[in-house]
Amino acid sequence: MGNRVGIHTGFWGELARQALAGERLTMEEGLAVLRSDDDQLLPLLQAAYQVRKHFFGNRVKLNMIVNAKSGLCPEDCGYCSQSIVSQAPIEKYPLMEKETLVKGAREARNRKAGTYCIVASGRRPTDREVDAVCEAVREIKNEWPMKICACLGLLTESQATRLKEAGVDRYNHNLNTHQDHHANITTTHTYEDRVRTVERVKQAGISPCSGCIVGMGESDEQIVELAYALRELDADSIPVNFLHAVPGTPMEGMDLLDPRRCLRVLALFRLVCPSKEIRVSGGREVQLGTLQPLSLYAANALFVGDYLTTEGQVAEQDHQMIRDLGFEIEECAY
Structure with missing residues (x-):
């Protein structure tokens, strides 16, 4: 593999220089990242860190999720x-x-999270649900200088506008997987539906957050092209999730990842989307395990606390991990 892609002394540094110059990695270079040997992992992470440090220094942004509406979803997403x-x-x-x-936002502040994410299950929110979220956002904004992210499903143009007017800073709607793999994951909405929602929130003046879930049977080439798609979409924040195959879901028992693979994926996204917030997201504790600290050499953000229906490690452990790296928490993430 190394000979085919021309890996040599300084190869990873060249990729970092390309990223800093705004040049997109080629498919061959992207595959070299994902397929690199274990003895190349630290040089690869050093290259990713050069790019991360240029744009974000040693700062780490913390996000906290509130599962504002749970279950009751008509979609057939196999991972969920x-x-x-x-x-x-x-x-x-x-x-x-x-x-x-509002109480959840107070807890987010206690956990040093600069962004509070209001997440609701379902295909799309009703107008009444959007109004309820808007009321909560206004009250939170009156109390704290906190960034608010909403994740409510597919949106209409008017709903996106109302969320913006209420003070929502960011809207999350993940592409999740490659366009050609999407139908293997869900059949009740399309990849284009997801892209359309991200474009609508951008048009409303809301910062777009869109990422992926890795480990659902996609190919290496599809992971690289998904990174390209998020670069083209110009998502400001890219959450990189690692499949946590929950018992009872169609993907129960799927186990295609290991910690080193996850680190290579994060390095790829940093090199393809150099100036964007790359966030280590769902599945971090399960898939990265004891190598979690290394993820922050490529990523500059993470979720603190629990996820939607699965537990995360306690906030104090994350705070200690960041301190041990010599990094600092960016508490007001504006």
Whole structure:
């Protein structure tokens, strides 16, 4: 493999220089990242770190999720414990009351998270749900200088505009996987539906957040092309999730990742999308394990606390991990 892609002393440094110059990695170079030997992992991470440090220094942005509406989803996404095809024993409830959402923001501040993410299950929100989220956002914004991210599913233009007017800074809607692999993951909406929602929030003046889930049977070439797609979409924030195959979901038992593979994926996204927020997201604790600290040499953000229906490590452990690296938490992530 090394001979085919021309890996030599200084190869990874050349990729870092290309990224800093705004040049996109070629497919061959992207595959070299994903297929590199284990003895090349540290030089690869050093190259990714050069790019990360240029744009973000040693700062780490923390995000916290509130599962504002759980289950009750008509979509058939194979990775998700909240989908209609899931048999996972999760808690199910409608949209939380405003007071509960505001309380969650207070907890996010306690955990030093600069971004509070209000996430609701479902295909798309009703107008009533959008109004309820807007009310909570206004109250939160009146209390704290906190960035608010919403993730409510497919949006109409008017809903995106109302969220913007209420003070929503960012909207998350992941591409999740490669366009050609999408139908293997879900059949109740299309890849184009997802792209359309990201474009709508951009048009409304909301910062776009869109990322992926790795480990769902996609090819190396598809991972590289997905990184290209997110670069073209110009997503400001790119959450990189690693499949946590929850028992009771169609993907139960799927295990295609190891910690070193995850680190190569993060390095790839940093080199392809050099100036963007790369966030280590769902599956971090399960798939990266004891190598979690190394992820921050490529990524500059992570989720702190629990995810939607799975637990994360306690916030104090994340804070300690960041301190041990000599990095610092960017508490007000504007």
